[in-house]
Amino acid sequence: MTAQPLGRIDEGTVAFRGHRTWYRVTHPARPADRLPVVVLHGGPGIAHDYTRSMAGLLGADGRTVVHYDQLGCGRSSHLPEAPAGFWTVPLFVAELRNLVDRLDVLAGGFHLLGQSWGGMLAPEYVLAHPAGVRSLVLCDSPASMPLWVAGTRQLLARLPAEVQQTVAVHEAAGSTDSAEYQAAVDAFYRRFLCTLDPYPAELEDSFAALAADPTVYQTMIGPSEFHVTGTLADWSVVDRLPGIAVPTLVVAGEDDEATPASWAPFTERIPDARSRVFAGASHTPHLEVPDQFAQVVGDFLRAHDRPRRSS
Structure with a gap:
């Protein structure tokens, strides 16, 4: 695919429950x-x-x-003092609904693409607000957190014994904030989250923002991708997947921390779903194999485009 130059970029914020959600709309130079x-x-x-x-x-x-x-990170409102019960799946569904209602560009229908946790939020949104969503792309995402954890623990067992021992010792001691534990997390990331060395600048930017304010991640996930102790520990959408009535594409990397068993329910239970696994990629195929990602996802989106005037 020959890339076209990007056109106008609009940035702004919308009000949400007394806070602000930041957004960016990137328009193509030659709209189709x-x-x-x-x-x-x-x-x-x-x-x-x-x-x-x-x-x-x-x-x-x-x-x-x-x-x-999303609320609590990046350029949106940060709420480090909010209680754990504030950070819920319905909160983020409502925030997305508010954004959709406020952006005129989405009024004629849109595709929804979620990456990792975003691919957990996306089906929750479609189940709550199906109108307007023309297709769903779930990238590197599990259908349940117990399935995710079972998979990441299996992946952890593939790392060197000393890494596994470090993880076990610090999780047992409750010292997951130690430098040794964080080094073990980094070893896991470099094998199963992004295999590029060095990391792309955009990934480093996200990691830096997380380090600056880990409130939401630590509340909802916990210390790491493979030690989930947060409020999402029991989350699952598996039993509700037959209610998704939009075409769905599921993509993952062959060494993804989202293991096949964790995303298989999407393809097994959503009536109109298909999948693609990218060789040579882990949890971020859009960074590791961008041309393949653009082709596969782009073909799917084009197959399910509708005129903007449709409702």
Whole structure:
């Protein structure tokens, strides 16, 4: 695919429950009759930066791409003093609904793409608010957190024995904030989250933002991807998946921390779903194999575009 230059970029914020949600709308330089795509970043609590290349990857065929930072991270309102019970899945569903209602560019329908936690939020949104969503793309995402944890623990067992021992010792001692534990987390990330060395700048930007304010991630996930003690520990959408009535594409890397068993329910239970696994990639195929990602996801979006005037 030959990339087109990007056009106008609109940035702003919308009010949400007394707070602010930041957004960016990237318009193509040569617009085509295609529906926009809304990108949901991961975490929870990891800012959108590591997905910003999707503006070019998915906008190359004349499509508008919408990014935003979910409440509690990035350029949106930060609430480090909010109680744990504040950070819920319904909160983030309502925030996305509010954004959709406020952005005129989405009024004629849109595609919804979620990466990692974003791919957990996306089906929750479609189940609550199906109107307007023309297709669903779930990237590197589990259908349940227990399935995710079972998979990441299996992946952890593939790392060197000393890494596994470090993890076991610090999780047992409750010292997961130690430098040794964080080094073990980094070893896991470099094998199963992003295999590029060095990391792309946009990924480093997201990690820096997370380090500056880990409130949402630590509340909802916990110390690490493989030691989930937060409020999402029991989350699952598996039993509700047959209620999703939009075409769905599930993508993952062959060495993804989202293991096949964790995302298989999407393809097994959503009536109109298909999948693609990218060789040579882990949890961030859009960074590791961008051309393949753009082709596969772009083909799917084009197959399910509708005129903007449709409702």
